[in-house]
Amino acid sequence: MSISMSSAATTPLTHLNPTAPSQISAFPTSLSLPTPSPTRPLSITCSSSTLQSQTSTTTDRLFNFAAGPATLPENVLLKAQSELYNWRGSGMSVMEMSHRGKEFLSIIQKAESDLRSLLSIPPDYTVLFLQGGATTQFAAAPLNLCSSPTHAVDYIITGSWGDKAFKEAAKYCNPNSIWSGKSDKYTKIPNFDSLNQTPGAKFLHICANETIHGVEFKTYPTPAGENEVLVADMSSNFCSKPVDVTKFGMIYAGAQKNVGPSGVTIAIIRSDLIGKAQPITPVMLDYKIHADNNSLYNTPPCFGIYMCGLVFEDLVEQGGLAEVEKKNVKKGSLLYDAIDGSKGFFRCPVEKSVRSLMNVPFTLAKPELEAEFVKEAAKEKMVQLKGHRSVGGMRASIYNAMPLAGVEKLVAFMKDFQARHDHA
Amino acid sequence: MSISMSSAATTPLTHLNPTAPSQISAFPTSLSLPTPSPTRPLSITCSSSTLQSQTSTTTDRLFNFAAGPATLPENVLLKAQSELYNWRGSGMSVMEMSHRGKEFLSIIQKAESDLRSLLSIPPDYTVLFLQGGATTQFAAAPLNLCSSPTHAVDYIITGSWGDKAFKEAAKYCNPNSIWSGKSDKYTKIPNFDSLNQTPGAKFLHICANETIHGVEFKTYPTPAGENEVLVADMSSNFCSKPVDVTKFGMIYAGAQKNVGPSGVTIAIIRSDLIGKAQPITPVMLDYKIHADNNSLYNTPPCFGIYMCGLVFEDLVEQGGLAEVEKKNVKKGSLLYDAIDGSKGFFRCPVEKSVRSLMNVPFTLAKPELEAEFVKEAAKEKMVQLKGHRSVGGMRASIYNAMPLAGVEKLVAFMKDFQARHDHA
Numbered sequence: 092m093s094i095s096m097s098s099a100a101t102t103p104l105t106h107l108n109p110t111a112p113s114q115i116s117a118f119p120t121s122l123s124l125p126t127p128s129p130t131r132p133l134s135i136t137c138s139s140s141t142l143q144s145q146t147s148t149t150t151d152r153l154f155n156f157a158a159g160p161a162t163l164p165e166n167v168l169l170k171a172q173s174e175l176y177n178w179r180g181s182g183m184s185v186m187e188m189s190h191r192g193k194e195f196l197s198i199i200q201k202a203e204s205d206l207r208s209l210l211s212i213p214p215d216y217t218v219l220f221l222q223g224g225a226t227t228q229f230a231a232a233p234l235n236l237c238s239s240p241t242h243a244v245d246y247i248i249t250g251s252w253g254d255k256a257f258k259e260a261a262k263y264c265n266p267n268s269i270w271s272g273k274s275d276k277y278t279k280i281p282n283f284d285s286l287n288q289t290p291g292a293k294f295l296h297i298c299a300n301e302t303i304h305g306v307e308f309k310t311y312p313t314p315a316g317e318n319e320v321l322v323a324d325m326s327s328n329f330c331s332k333p334v335d336v337t338k339f340g341m342i343y344a345g346a347q348k349n350v351g352p353s354g355v356t357i358a359i360i361r362s363d364l365i366g367k368a369q370p371i372t373p374v375m376l377d378y379k380i381h382a383d384n385n386s387l388y389n390t391p392p393c394f395g396i397y398m399c400g401l402v403f404e405d406l407v408e409q410g411g412l413a414e415v416e417k418k419n420v421k422k423g424s425l426l427y428d429a430i431d432g433s434k435g436f437f438r439c440p441v442e443k444s445v446r447s448l449m450n451v452p453f454t455l456a457k458p459e460l461e462a463e464f465v466k467e468a469a470k471e472k473m474v475q476l477k478g479h480r481s482v483g484g485m486r487a488s489i490y491n492a493m494p495l496a497g498v499e500k501l502v503a504f505m506k507d508f509q510a511r512h513d514h515a
Numbered sequence: 516m517s518i519s520m521s522s523a524a525t526t527p528l529t530h531l532n533p534t535a536p537s538q539i540s541a542f543p544t545s546l547s548l549p550t551p552s553p554t555r556p557l558s559i560t561c562s563s564s565t566l567q568s569q570t571s572t573t574t575d576r577l578f579n580f581a582a583g584p585a586t587l588p589e590n591v592l593l594k595a596q597s598e599l600y601n602w603r604g605s606g607m608s609v610m611e612m613s614h615r616g617k618e619f620l621s622i623i624q625k626a627e628s629d630l631r632s633l634l635s636i637p638p639d640y641t642v643l644f645l646q647g648g649a650t651t652q653f654a655a656a657p658l659n660l661c662s663s664p665t666h667a668v669d670y671i672i673t674g675s676w677g678d679k680a681f682k683e684a685a686k687y688c689n690p691n692s693i694w695s696g697k698s699d700k701y702t703k704i705p706n707f708d709s710l711n712q713t714p715g716a717k718f719l720h721i722c723a724n725e726t727i728h729g730v731e732f733k734t735y736p737t738p739a740g741e742n743e744v745l746v747a748d749m750s751s752n753f754c755s756k757p758v759d760v761t762k763f764g765m766i767y768a769g770a771q772k773n774v775g776p777s778g779v780t781i782a783i784i785r786s787d788l789i790g791k792a793q794p795i796t797p798v799m800l801d802y803k804i805h806a807d808n809n810s811l812y813n814t815p816p817c818f819g820i821y822m823c824g825l826v827f828e829d830l831v832e833q834g835g836l837a838e839v840e841k842k843n844v845k846k847g848s849l850l851y852d853a854i855d856g857s858k859g860f861f862r863c864p865v866e867k868s869v870r871s872l873m874n875v876p877f878t879l880a881k882p883e884l885e886a887e888f889v890k891e892a893a894k895e896k897m898v899q900l901k902g903h904r905s906v907g908g909m910r911a912s913i914y915n916a917m918p919l920a921g922v923e924k925l926v927a928f929m930k931d932f933q934a935r936h937d938h939a
Contacts (some may be wrong), residue, residue: 153606157613168608172599176592182577182896184592186776186822189581189899222646222778223799226813230797243829261796278583352610354646354778354816371686371795375647389650390771392778392816393584398610430721472606475613 154497157475158302158450158488159327159348162497167401174263186398192391198393199386202400205407212336212359219358219378220386220396225252225326228343228356229259231376232322236341237293238367245269245292247312250277250301251481254322257296263369264293276482277304280445288315294340295321299389300328303350303479305439305486306513307447311338320364329357330406331491332416340364348449349490351399354392406491417492422489422498423448435460436509454484460512463483467508473501542651543742578921581899582726582874582912583772586921590641591825609821614814622817626824629831636760636783643782643802644810644820649676649750652767652780653683655800656746660765661688661717662791669693669716671736674701674725675905676748681720687793688717700906701728704869712739719745720762724752724871726772727903729863729910731871735762744788752873753781754830755915756840764788772873773914775823778816830915839915846913846922847872853926860933878908885909891932897925 101398128399178185186475188195212218221227229367233244244264244296246257248271260266267289288295295314300307307328314321320340336342341360347353359377366379374380380388409415427446430437430453438452439446455461461484465477478484489498542770552848579586602609605618612619627642636642645651657668657810668688670681672695684690691713694705712719719738731752738745744764748901753768760766771777782802790803798804804812851870854861856879863877865871878886885908889901902908 151601151604151606155611156606157611157616159814160611160613162611163608168600168610172596175596175599177575180575182575182898183579184587186592187579187581187584187586190584190777192581192899222648223651223818224646224813227647227797227799230799259798262797345814352816352818353814354819372649373686373797373800374683375651375654376797389648390583390769390777392646392776392819394776394818395778395816428626474606475616 106211152472154473154493154500155475156473156487156489156493156497156501158479158486159345159490160353161348161488161490162492163352163398164402164405164492167398167405167492169432170401171398174415186394188393190275190387190393195393196301198397198400199391202396202403205400205403206330206357207501209261209403209406209412210334210336210359215362216336217358217360217362217382219360219381220391220399221356221358222354222375222392223325224353224356225345226255227260227376228324228358229256230263231372231378232256232294232296232341232343233263233266234259234372234376235368235378236320236322236364238369240264240369243267243289243292245289245295245314247281247286247295247297249280249298249306249308250304251479252303252326253296253298256298256324260296263289267292270325272306272496276303276440277306278430278441280306280308280442283310283312286312290315292316293318293320296323297321298324300325300449302327302450302488303452303486305441305447305452305483306445307449309445314340317364318364320361324415327488327490328447330415330447331419333412346395347400348488349492350402351417352395355395355399357399366485402492418495419448419489419491422495425498425502426451426487426489429505431510433505436513437505449488449490451487451489452478452482452484453486454478457512464508468501468504471500471504473497473504476501517598528624568927573828578917578924579899580897580911580917580921580925582903582910582913583769584777585912585914586911587776587822588826588829588916591822591829591916593841594825595822600808610818612817614811614817619817619821622821622824623815626827629824629827630754630781633754633785633827633830633836634758634760639786640760640790641782641784641786641802641806642655643784643805643813645780645782645805646778646799646816648777648780649748649767649769650679650683651800652689652748652782653680654687655796655802656680656720656765656767657684657687658796658800659691659792659802660744660746660788662793663701664688664793666717667691667713667715669713669719669738671705671710671719671721672696672730673704673730674722674728675903676725676750677720677722680722680748684720686885691716696730700864701725701730702865704730704732704866707734707736710736713752714739717742717744720747721745722748722750724749724873726751726874727876727906727910728914729865729871729874729876730869731873733869738764742788744785751912751914754836754839755843755873756816757836769813770819770823772912773916774826776819779819779823781823826916842919843872843913843915846917846919847875849919849922849926850875850911850913857929857933861929861938873914874910874912876902876906876908876910878902881936882908888932892925892928895924897921897928900925 109149148238175184239264242264244266246256246266246268248254248268257266257268269286272279292422322341323339325342326345327348330349343358365382368377406415430439437453468476476485476487478486599608665688666688668684668690670690670692672678672681672692676831681690681692693710696703746765747763749766750769751772754773767782770779784802788804790875830839854863861877892900900909900911902910
């Protein structure tokens with residue numbers, strides 16, 4: 092099937108004011124898309140993307156809605172490209188630098204400093220750059236925070252990732268699932284007052300944003316244990332908004348959603364919790380080893396840390412996480428308004444108050460059209476919109492680096508798609 | 516002190532035939548360096564470096580003798596730079612690709628295929644791309660290859676890395692140090708016939724090349740255990756020469772010396788050994804999980820794997836590991852001949868038959884000159900020549916990607932340095 096759209100539709104979208112997404116958020120009456128003509132290719136463009144590459148034009152780029160690894164800021168990629176062969180006159184690539192040399196030390200120190208600034212990380216918290224993804228932390232957290240495998244730990248399970256963390260913990264502690272959203276297909280966050288926390292639990296674990304199910308904590312529960320240790324997997328909403336780090340005993344995040352390429356995991360740990368690892372802890376999973384060596388016990392993922400540093404610098408230059416959050420709210424509202432305004436053509440199963448601003452899962456009232464939707468979107472250079480294989484449907488991941496223009500283009504496409512298919 | 520050298524010395528070096536290093540290997544008579552003049556800067560150039568960058572000239576580049584992360588092939592860096600922003604028309608960077616998308620799958624499959632070709636890896640061996648460095652494998656190997664912590668394992672300890680592996684293993688098995696070179700300051704490899712292996716040991720572990728001490732196995736011991744499982748940490752000589760993989764139960768290597776950037780660890784495992792991990796094994800250290808998921812159980816270090824793939828492709832294009840070994844023998848001979856021909860001015864402590872072709876440690880008869888040597892070399896754009904902090908002296912790491920020109924320049928500098936200081 093050939094998808095097409097007349098130039099009459101292209102024109103208003105091209106001139107869309109990116110600062111006023113409400114222009115297209117009332118659906119579908121405010122922007123009447125004409126009946127598609129089968130002879131001309133669909134061409135939806137938006138004006139929000141302003142950065143021009145020196146080496147390649149922005150029109151080459153896809154809008155990549157992947158859940159991670161995910162789109163990176165275009166200016167960060169261009170900077171990394173420009174200095175890949177010879178980093179700032181050093182005569183070598185970042186990939187070739189000794190991790191103990193002054194050049195790389197300046198890179199990792201700047202990255203940590205910018206991250207501390209972005210999240211206002213207090214001095215009594217340790218920042219670690221690690222490897223192995225959040226999945227490695229599913230084991231490392233109980234191994235380090237429970238000095239004995241008999242210790243109790245509480246898990247609130249709001250999606251697949253929280254569930255994986257819970258299951259891995261059973262090897263190293265006595266984990267309790269004190270709430271699970273599974274029976275509701277992971278569309279909710281519990282009322283914190285109703286939680287039955289285990290007395291003496293060493294920590295309370297949450298997944299702050301469930302990448303697959305699109306459920307996001309907007310506030311945080313208070314752990315009942317004497318040390319009040321809240322541990323959060325923030326892989327998919329890390330640095331997407333300001334967070335009060337002092338409410339947490341530990342935050343960890345794989346970099347490959349919001350802050351860098353895959354292969355780097357960041358952990359922010361209240362320093363008094365470090366140093367009590369179980370004897371069976373592999374040395375590479377022992378927070379004290381990494382803390383004592385400033386993340387340089389062995390060779391770290393240097394280029395990945397460098398990329399994270401470029402992203403942190405970019406977030407600082409954008410005005411910090413409060414500004415970043417405003418952009419994310421705008422993008423999320425635009426997309427959720429389009430879904431909710433579609434009169435049921437598109438549906439998001441997640442309870443409105445806890446919908447993720449990062450991962451937006453949605454379905455079609457006519458599931459038989461979903462494959463067509465994903466295929467047509469890809470032809471329009473909007474890729475990776477298929478939902479996770481475990482839940483089906485669609486998912487648009489709209490991390491920090493997804494430009495407003497990408498969400499605008501997706502929303503325009505959704506409206507056009509509906510106009511062409513909603514005439515049953 | 517101002518280091519200098521007359522143009523009379525520069526000329527023959529500039530015209531040195533790179534295919535005939537013996538021209539300068541007889542020391543110091545075959546190439547008479549004039550007495551240095553204090554007025555002109557030292558300028559040693561060689562002709563072996565032929566690749567010209569489109570974006571930056573080769574003269575910008577340092578000769579980087581770091582032990583790892585280490586110098587990478589210049590053509591690989593330039594290729595990575597050219598496609599960093601938009602990988603082969605895909606509209607995205609490799610760093611932005613879903614690890615389950617067809618683009619990245621083509622990258623990781625090509626990388627594995629080229630590696631299998633380079634090392635003639637038989638089909639009954641599994642290749643894994645992992646994270647966490649060789650240090651993580653120090654724990655993972657016993658966790659996976661010993662189904663019980665009571666199992667015995669033998670370690671031959673020829674340097675610091677073998678010793679670290681041995682110590683980590685004590686958490687997960689019953690390791691025996693059946694030979695240690697510590698009393699000889701790690702300068703030897705044992706006679707294999709004299710080894711007293713433990714009956715029933717689940718594997719015999721060696722570090723095939725000790726990065727710090729410069730000791731390299733040239734042949735391999737036969738394990739006594741019924742399964743004949745030899746496990747080798749090949750981090751610092753991986754892909755530097757052909758290896759008969761069938762002699763090993765497992766080979767593992769951090770990528771950041773010979774085959775890529777830091778953050779990728781490669782494991783080659785006889786498949787029948789996989790699937791017997793201890794219950795306390797973190798899921799990310801379980802070989803079966805990674806084998807069953809083709810290294811994609813969680814998000815792998817995608818960009819690092821891509822870089823390894825570019826290096827493998829380059830090694831294939833060079834004619835494979837037999838050709839690569841010839842180049843490494845030439846570079847190593849040139850440097851060791853210079854040391855041995857210096858009449859004791861330079862010294863290498865390692866027994867001649869087991870000297871590493873990758874890491875060349877050496878000292879000065881006058882240790883008070885070592886800091887000066889390192890400093891002057893750095894001024895001449897030869898960096899990271901200081902020995903590891905645990906052993907002192909100097910170390911030149913001359914991995915696959917170190918051009919012959921780099922070794923020639925170092926040798927010329929060594930001769931000049933001696934000429935200026937050896938007149939006591």
